[in-house]
Amino acid sequence: MLNLNIKSKASILPAYLWTPHSFSEEYMLGLSDEDANIDPHWKLYGRYFSTVEDVIGLITVGNEPKLIDYDNSGISFLFSKLKSTKDIEEFSKIYGLLGVTPPDKWKTSQIELPNFSEIIHDLKYGKSYFEPLILWEWHIKNVRRLLKLYRALLKESGGDSVEIEENLLTIEKLDHRGYGVFWSDGEFTYIDIDKPEDRSYIELAKEVLAKSIALFLEGGVNIYPSKIVENKKKSIGFHIAELRSTHHLLAAIYYDLWQQVNESTKITLCGSPECKLPIQKKGRKTYCNDACKSAAWRYRKLKNN
Ligand SMILES: [Zn+2]
Numbered sequence: 001m002l003n004l005n006i007k008s009k010a011s012i013l014p015a016y017l018w019t020p021h022s023f024s025e026e027y028m029l030g031l032s033d034e035d036a037n038i039d040p041h042w043k044l045y046g047r048y049f050s051t052v053e054d055v056i057g058l059i060t061v062g063n064e065p066k067l068i069d070y071d072n073s074g075i076s077f078l079f080s081k082l083k084s085t086k087d088i089e090e091f092s093k094i095y096g097l098l099g100v101t102p103p104d105k106w107k108t109s110q111i112e113l114p115n116f117s118e119i120i121h122d123l124k125y126g127k128s129y130f131e132p133l134i135l136w137e138w139h140i141k142n143v144r145r146l147l148k149l150y151r152a153l154l155k156e157s158g159g160d161s162v163e164i165e166e167n168l169l170t171i172e173k174l175d176h177r178g179y180g181v182f183w184s185d186g187e188f189t190y191i192d193i194d195k196p197e198d199r200s201y202i203e204l205a206k207e208v209l210a211k212s213i214a215l216f217l218e219g220g221v222n223i224y225p226s227k228i229v230e231n232k233k234k235s236i237g238f239h240i241a242e243l244r245s246t247h248h249l250l251a252a253i254y255y256d257l258w259q260q261v262n263e264s265t266k267i268t269l270c271g272s273p274e275c276k277l278p279i280q281k282k283g284r285k286t287y288c289n290d291a292c293k294s295a296a297w298r299y300r301k302l303k304n305n
Helices: 040-044 050-057 075-082 085-095 118-123 133-157 201-215 249-262 290-304
Strands: 022-024 047-051 129-133 169-173 179-183 188-193 221-230 238-246 268-269 278-281
Touching: 022 278, 075 085, 075 133, 075 249, 075 278, 129 238, 129 268, 133 238, 133 249, 133 278, 169 201, 179 201, 179 278, 188 201, 201 249, 238 249
Parallel strands: none
Antiparallel strands: 022 047, 047 129, 169 179, 179 188, 221 238, 268 278
């Protein structure tokens, strides 16, 4: 279980997450008996993470998953920086799988495989043994978009000009009703509006940020009573302290994003002209890694010559 206290430093690896064992470039149906229970539609999305070996041996202790302490603060930034398949694999070796399972309706009906972004909101949290790489890629892209939107709002509040309209969000007429707010890459934010002329882009950006995070917390976060705190100021003499937790890495990532927004965490874009990913601003560091730092250096050298 992963504790989601805002200030918590030591947390626990979600019990339902497992360290991926191998990565396969292309998946073929019916490879082995162990994965017989995975939804066939899921498999059709191609490249995937497999965890079978670890579920059987390495990570489980008896029938109980091994719990690991780790710091979940800032995990949304770490996640957003994953670029290559290797990066994703390394990250998942530490934090496990996202904890997302295919929609229930796939179990009962033979449906055509839709575009991945069309099913993203039908997916649900659950015990996960396999996850297609495309699922990871979609969420990495989504967290990056949300961090960029957050950065724009932070700049705006500091008096700087913002680049939300066209660069981050666009409004388009929907066929059936009103207008929709879209990301600049053409993907729908799932936010409809009646009268676009009544809404500013800043207002819309705040709504997109809040609702997009909330979409992926649904069904992912639990609240437990952590302890009874004696409190003489209360008529009843105590209050019940709450503890938020999740079994699902993806919920922890979106929850962290929410906390970063509420704490006004400083954010910048990576200084490499080829990268420009949103990163946490810490001191003078303005690159997501050494590779970006060297790339920026090479670029400057090229420009000066
Ligand atoms: Zn970078």
